Amino acid sequence: MQNVLVYIIIALGLSIVINIFLKKIGISQIIGYILTGTLIAYGFDLHKASHSHALEMAGEFGIVFLMFTIGLEISLAKMGSMKREIFANGFLQVGLTTVVTYLLAHYIFALGPKSSIIIALAFSLSSTAIVLTYLKSSKEIYTPYGQNATGILIFQDIAVIPILILISFLSKEGDQKIFVILWHTLLSVSVVIAVMFTFGKRVVAWLLHFSSSSEVDELFMGSVLFIVMASSLFAYYMGFTYSLGAFVAGMIIAETKYHHKVESDIAPFKDILLGTFFVVVGMKIDIFLFLDNIGLIIGLFLLIFIIKSLLMFLVLRLSSSSATSLKTALFLSQVGEFSFVIFALAASGHIIDEQLASLLVLIVIFSMIVTPFFVPFINAITTRLIKEKDIVTDMSALKGRENHVVVCGYSVVGKFVTQYLEELDVPYVIIDNSNKHVQEALEEGREAYLGDASKTAILQALHIEKAAAIIVTLDNIAKKRLICEAVLNHSRNANLIVKVVSLEEKEKLSDLKITNIVDGKVEVARVLVERMLTCQLKYR
Structure with a gap:
């Protein structure tokens, strides 16, 4: 023994x-x-x-x-x-x-x-x-x-x-x-x-x-x-x-x-x-x-x-x-x-x-x-x-771009965000690391690029420091945090707007100096109450 x-x-x-x-x-x-x-x-x-x-x-x-x-x-x-x-x-x-x-x-x-x-x-x-x-x-x-x-x-x-x-x-x-x-x-x-x-x-x-x-x-x-x-x-x-x-x-x-x-x-x-x-x-x-x-x-x-x-x-x-x-x-x-x-x-x-x-x-x-x-x-x-590019990775067209909105993620929420930006006539660019999502955006006539928004080289190409806002629409909390950290490290004064779906996600991002965290459930509750009040006013 x-x-x-x-x-x-x-x-x-x-x-x-x-x-x-x-x-x-x-x-x-x-x-x-x-x-x-x-x-x-x-x-x-x-x-x-x-x-x-x-x-x-x-x-x-x-x-x-x-x-x-x-x-x-x-x-x-x-x-x-x-x-x-x-x-x-x-x-x-x-x-x-x-x-x-x-x-x-x-x-x-x-x-x-x-x-x-x-x-x-x-x-x-x-x-x-x-x-x-x-x-x-x-x-x-x-x-x-x-x-x-x-x-x-x-x-x-x-x-x-x-x-x-x-x-x-x-x-x-x-x-x-x-x-x-x-x-x-x-x-x-x-x-x-x-x-x-x-x-x-x-x-x-x-x-x-x-x-x-x-x-x-x-x-x-x-x-x-x-x-x-x-x-x-x-x-x-x-x-x-x-x-x-x-x-x-x-x-x-x-x-x-x-x-x-x-x-x-x-x-x-x-x-x-x-x-x-x-x-x-x-x-x-x-x-x-x-x-x-x-x-x-x-x-x-x-x-x-x-x-x-x-x-x-x-x-x-x-x-x-x-x-x-x-x-x-x-x-x-x-x-x-x-x-x-x-x-x-x-x-x-x-x-x-x-x-x-x-x-x-x-x-x-x-x-x-x-x-x-x-x-x-x-x-x-x-x-x-292999010299080919995965879809659109050449961001030379963004040279000199400023006062634009960078939309990170083109899933369901990202699509609605771009629709509203178009209605307001606000210039924007989409960045997503999914071939499928980028292809969808391109087919719909939107400017989209394939890349990982947590990479410094990608942020530099997107001219984050000159952007009016960066909207993060992704669902994955790990991805969101990586992107937020990279954006804030690259530009401390960035106007960063992030979607969350729970208090747990909000807590995980609380230590970062994010400009605005939008809680989907809270916003839905607010809209429901506003609609209720509108209905009451019409009834009266």
Whole structure:
């Protein structure tokens, strides 16, 4: 017991030091945990301990909490608003990549059908942790390629669940045909989801309401942990992975008003347990295997990179411009962290040979180490390869423009704003980061440009400092705040008018020196009372 505590303390301290260093050079903390596991395994000869059932269970629950937090972000409403990005682009990307990779693995590399399908599915996934972290920090997540990448990653995260379930069935069902296994998988998972979204949803809603009304943080946190663990065990006892139950529980909570609090409260547990999982992965790495096969590993990585980029570009080109398609494809060209889970489970279930699984894990690790160094140059690479513009990005026509109104966003409210401005004969210009919205405005004869209004270069091109007003009509509070911060940083005296839809949104913007915040509900109430008074006057 004492030795175990010593190993845990050393691993904790080592991971902190390594991740602090890696953070400074822009490498994901996932790599830090993997390196920690490798150093611990070789430093204390713990390769056998990496196969400990207790340690593997602790690591697996890191994936459970990760899938729970992903479920929190994938509410049914969000999935409905991003149907094309998630279901069309995501399905085509995963499907085509899986088919092509399967054919290569089975017919070119002569692997068995079960091994080939698992490898193909694993390589079709990209790194949610690395890509979304970069897109959020660079504020590119709201660009067209950022939205495309986010949608595809969401579909990939959803696809992880049936993949993990498929592995569990492949491990148990012997020599049954793959179509029979797929049919059993689909039928069984439908039953579990139906039960959880009916009976389970009522229990979760009641428990969260009861614990939050007690105003005791420990009870609320305990309720969340109970929901995650109970849902995971329910799925496990039904013959599936723990992750399925956790993922569905996250989706259920995402439909409640508690999802933001739950997400923030659960983050420390998720990160610690997820770190444990990657430490265990690191303990299984064979350094000598990497050195002996370094040429093969790099070659296979490049092959995967080219296949994924090309297929994704072709899929996205059906609905997006060449530049947007290429950027998205390059962002998602690597292999993701869930491949570790897939290969680990497949090896333990004797679907893939352990030596082959070790080699595949090394390919994934190499991919994830390279990616953080590669993604900052994607925009420059795309600009060199593709000269076209996404729709209207040339803002040279705005040179010398002044006393104009800049309308940020051309959705429903933005359209009404431009109509009223036209009635008042006020000059305006529309800026939106959606190809669809800009195209609609252009077709309606309005001056519109494609761009992210939170970028300094865009604000300079729009001559914000000379504008009569900047009207922000977007619905997304995160986007609104980014734009407001950028506008005020660029021009402190800007006449900034922002639409909000709730007191919560108003509170989130209260620390900014916004000229006028218009609360949609308050304005509707005011108009209703004015109309009531008008009716009374006419009646009299």
